Amino acid sequence: MIEGFTALYIFMLSAVAGYEVISRVPVILHTPLMSGSNFIHGIVVIGAMIVLGHAQTPMEQLIGFIAVLLGAGNAVGGYVVTERMLEMFKSSKS
Amino acid sequence: MATLMQLSYFLAAVLFIVGLKAMSSPRTARKGVMWAGVGMVLATLVTFFDPTIIGFANYLLIIIAIGIGGGLAWVTAKQVQMTEMPQMVALYNGMGGGSAGGIGAVALLEAQRKLVETGDNAIFQQMGADVAVLAVLGGLIGSVAFSGSLIAWAKLDGRMQRNSLMPAQQIVNIVLFAAVVLAGIWVFFSGGVFSIFVFFVLALVLGVFMTVPIGGADMPVVISLFNALTGLAVGFKGYVLGNAALIIAGTLVGAAGMLLTVLMAKAMNRSIANVLFSGFGTHAVAAAEGPEGEMKEMGAEDAAYLMAFSERVVIVPGYGMAVAQAQHKIWEMVQGLQGRGVDVKFAIHPVAGRMPGHMNVLLAEAGVPYDLIFDMEEVNEDFKLTDVVLVIGANDVVNPAAKTDESSPIYGMPILEVEDAENVLVIKRGRGTGFSGVENHLFFGDKTKMVFGDAQKVGSQMAAAIKEL
Numbered sequence: 001m002i003e004g005f006t007a008l009y010i011f012m013l014s015a016v017a018g019y020e021v022i023s024r025v026p027v028i029l030h031t032p033l034m035s036g037s038n039f040i041h042g043i044v045v046i047g048a049m050i051v052l053g054h055a056q057t058p059m060e061q062l063i064g065f066i067a068v069l070l071g072a073g074n075a076v077g078g079y080v081v082t083e084r085m086l087e088m089f090k091s092s093k094s
Numbered sequence: 095m096a097t098l099m100q101l102s103y104f105l106a107a108v109l110f111i112v113g114l115k116a117m118s119s120p121r122t123a124r125k126g127v128m129w130a131g132v133g134m135v136l137a138t139l140v141t142f143f144d145p146t147i148i149g150f151a152n153y154l155l156i157i158i159a160i161g162i163g164g165g166l167a168w169v170t171a172k173q174v175q176m177t178e179m180p181q182m183v184a185l186y187n188g189m190g191g192g193s194a195g196g197i198g199a200v201a202l203l204e205a206q207r208k209l210v211e212t213g214d215n216a217i218f219q220q221m222g223a224d225v226a227v228l229a230v231l232g233g234l235i236g237s238v239a240f241s242g243s244l245i246a247w248a249k250l251d252g253r254m255q256r257n258s259l260m261p262a263q264q265i266v267n268i269v270l271f272a273a274v275v276l277a278g279i280w281v282f283f284s285g286g287v288f289s290i291f292v293f294f295v296l297a298l299v300l301g302v303f304m305t306v307p308i309g310g311a312d313m314p315v316v317i318s319l320f321n322a323l324t325g326l327a328v329g330f331k332g333y334v335l336g337n338a339a340l341i342i343a344g345t346l347v348g349a350a351g352m353l354l355t356v357l358m359a360k361a362m363n364r365s366i367a368n369v370l371f372s373g374f375g376t377h378a379v380a381a382a383e384g385p386e387g388e389m390k391e392m393g394a395e396d397a398a399y400l401m402a403f404s405e406r407v408v409i410v411p412g413y414g415m416a417v418a419q420a421q422h423k424i425w426e427m428v429q430g431l432q433g434r435g436v437d438v439k440f441a442i443h444p445v446a447g448r449m450p451g452h453m454n455v456l457l458a459e460a461g462v463p464y465d466l467i468f469d470m471e472e473v474n475e476d477f478k479l480t481d482v483v484l485v486i487g488a489n490d491v492v493n494p495a496a497k498t499d500e501s502s503p504i505y506g507m508p509i510l511e512v513e514d515a516e517n518v519l520v521i522k523r524g525r526g527t528g529f530s531g532v533e534n535h536l537f538f539g540d541k542t543k544m545v546f547g548d549a550q551k552v553g554s555q556m557a558a559a560i561k562e563l
Contacts, residue, residue, distance in 0.1 A: 004224065007333050007341060014329070014342045017111055018349030025118045026469070030354065030444075031451035035183050036117045036127055037350050038321050040110050042186075043134060043343040044193045044328045046141040047335050049156050051200040053147025057207065060200050065155050067196025069163035070240075074190035075138075077167030079131050081174070081182055086117075086124045088176075088458035 032089075035082040042075025095143055102140040103339035109133030110343050114350065120464055137339050163189075176459045177416040180452060181250035184317045187324055188243025191236045194327035195294065198233025201334050202281060202290050205229075209285045216283050225334050230278045232330030234297045239324040241301030246317055249305075263307050264371060270300050304370065312369045314445055314452075315358050319366065322351025361444035361470075363506040389525065392543035394555035397484075397519050401431060402560050404481035404517075407438045408473065410510055411453045412446050414487010414523060415549050421460035423553030424486065428462070430560035440466055441473040443491035443510050470510055477514035485512060485520045487549050493534045504532055518542040521552050 025033060048071040052064030109129045116126025138160075147153065167186065174182050205220045218226040248254040277293040308316055325347030332340025359366050392400075401407050409428065415421060428438045440462065446453045454467060468476075477483065485492055495502040496509045512518055518541050525546075536542060545552055 003336075010338060010341050011329065011345050014345035015349040018114075018346040018351075019353055021111070021115045021118060021346075022350040022353045025354075026120070029118060029120060029123065029451060029454075030358070031179065031183075031455050032123060033114075033117055033451075034318055034321055034351070034354060035179070036114065036123075036130065037325065037347040037354075038183055038187045038190070039127070039134075040114065040130055040343050041190050041321075041325045041328045041347040043106070043110070043137060043340055044190050044197070044324075044331065045160070046137050047197050047328070047331045047337060047340050048193050049138070049141050049160075050144055050146060050335055050337070051197050051204075052156055052159070053144060053152050054204070055152060055200060057203070060203050060207075061152070061155060063196050063203070064152075064200050065159050067193045067200065068156055068159035070189040070196065071193035072160040072163035073167035074186050074193060075134055075167075076164040077171045077182065077186035077189070079127065079134070080168060080171035081179060081186065082127045083124070083131075084171070085176075085179065085455050085458075086127055088455070088461075089120050089123065089464055 032082060032085045035078065035085060039075065039078030039082050042071065042078050045071030045075050047071070096145070099140045099143060100338075102136050103337070106133035106137035106339050107342040109136075110346060114346065175419075176456055177419060178251070179455060180313070180317065180447070181247045184243045184247040184250060184320070187317065187321050188240050188247060191239030191243060191320065191324040191327060194236030194324060194331050195233050195240050195297070196236075197331045197335070198229050198236060198327075199290065199294055201229050201331075202233065203287065206285055206287055206290065215285055217285055218282050220285075221334075226282055228330040229334045230281055230293070232327045232334065233294065234274060234278060235323050235330070236327035237294055237297035238301035238304065239320045239327060241298040242305040243301075243317070243320045243324075245302055245305035246313055246320065250313060263303075267300075267303050267371075270296065270303055274300050308369065312362075312364075314447075315355060315362070315364075315366065315369045318351060318355040318358055319370075322348050322355055325349075325351050358445065361508070363508060389537055389544045390542065392519065392545055394545055394547065394552045395559040397543065397545050397552075398427070398556035398559035399563070400517060400519070401436065401482050401484065401556075402434055402563055404436060406476075406480045407431060407436055407482045407484060408477065408480050408512075408515065409438065409440050410446075410483060410485045410488050410492060410512060411440065411442070411457070412486060412488020412491060413452075414489075414521070416447055416452065416456055416487075418487065418523075418549035418551075418553075420486065420549035420553045421456045421462075423550050423557055425457070425460040425462050427553055427557035427560060430557055434560070434563070438466070439468055439473065439476070441468050441470070441510055443470050443488070446488060446491050470508065474511050477511050480515040482517045482519060483512040483515040485518065486553075487521060487523070489522075489534055490532060492536055493532060494536055495532065495534070502532060512536070513539065513541070516541065519545055521545045521547065521549050523548060 048067035055061040055064045113126040113130030116122040214220045274296045280289045281293045329344030442453045496504045496507040
């Protein structure tokens with residue numbers, strides 16, 4: 001379990017990492033990058049798996065089920081779309 | 095097992111950061127997304143061994159949900175046309191937001207259920223104030239991103255009218271926002287299922303109302319903003335669940351997405367607040383006096399000859415190229431020109447199309463090498479030395495009103511200064527105004543010749559004409 005300030009440090013450092021990674025990106029990659037970061041937050045599926053995992057009432061199970069379904073869709077769809085886009089980029093020299 | 099799980103999550107987080115970094119350069123981008131993919135698979139697999147997952151039924155539900163959600167997404171993502179990419183990104187992003195919202199709802203319901211057992215009478219006592227705040231906040235952001243992204247998808251996919259403005263839209267939105275905040279506070283202090291229900295319904299409605307009045311030209315910024323918001327919501331959910339992989343990946347995307355959104359808004363010379371609250375292009379265009387002069391037409395063949403006998407040609411693609419799927423024909427034509435020794439470049443405005451870089455993706459699909467493609471800053475000086483500019487289905491990004499007409503809704507947006515070139519050819523479907531509903535004086539200019547028709551058809555006529563020379 002990650003508590004209080006440890007989490008705050010993680011938040012802060014991840015935000016810096018995200019900012020730094022993107023700050024020098026050519027416009028040509030904006031769409032694939034948006035799509036790629038869209039894929040990365042598909043990690044939400046594991047959070048959904050965990051809550052569905054300890055759901056006990058039918059209501060919790062229903063919402064949890066939808067959450068896992070949507071999360072999986074985010075991850076898989078995000079990956080395939082990004083991969084398809086990047087597949088096409090090539091240089092005239094190669 | 096616990097150590098192995100933590101180690102896997104750690105590795106996944108590293109892979110996400112390294113992957114995102116690699117994705118920011120065209121040479122390494124493909125490797126980047128693969129690394130991130132490995133991280134995702136790893137994290138998902140070890141989560142099956144999470145000791146807090148209980149009950150065979152729940153395992154079964156998880157597997158079925160992943161099967162259905164993943165399967166459907168796989169099929170649709172494989173089939174979708176490149177031109178429809180923006181709405182697909184919006185759709186998948188909405189799913190992520192919905193998932194984060196759902197996690198919030200279940201976590202709150204669970205806390206509510208435990209209230210009865212422990213005898214506490216408020217959710218924040220049960221969860222801890224910090225966790226409760228982030229559960230509510232993450233639920234709000236995730237739900238807004240969910241319903242908002244779905245509206246963005248519907249608009250881009252042409253399933254919904256583009257600018258539907260309700261009366262007193264802004265006041266309604268402010269009231270709604272206040273209501274959502276109050277409902278959130280209610281959830282925080284109460285212990286009732288009803289408060290949770292009201293809160294999530296209001297949050298979903300807010301997402302819809304926020305997005306409905308936003309005009310199509312602003313959609314790229316909005317999608318990027320929702321992408322960042324979903325990331326943020328995922329990060330908050332990571333705290334609620336005590337899962338570092340979620341915190342890191344979510345916050346990483348939140349920060350990166352926010353920066354990307356700011357860059358995009360800046361490229362349009364607008365602030366994010368302006369995009370969200372102005373209802374762009376919806377205010378009845380202030381009795382704009384029609385442009386002077388007339389449009390001068392030119393046939394596709396003549397236009398092709400004009401380019402074939404020039405030295406420098408710059409091509410400015412816009413959404414019209416995407417709609418017509420013209421990129422392949424255009425590239426065929428360009429290869430013809432190159433064969434004749436014409437120097438051809440592509441110039442891309444940062445917000446051309448419906449997503450930043452949308453045009454780059456389409457040109458890449460057609461096989462145009464990325465070193466022929468230039469950003470606005472790189473190419474704007476070159477227009478003075480250019481013989482012919484060919485504008486394909488672009489409108490606002492070349493509209494000189496952005497520089498000269500203060501009353502124009504796009505005033506202040508940097509544009510591609512195609513007017514500086516000796517000749518301007520414009521391929522356009524019809525005589526109407528573009529997506530934003532603003533008249534374009536460029537089309538009536540002395541140097542400008544209009545080639546009316548579907549971009550794909552015109553492109554192939556041009557390619558054929560050049561071949562026969």
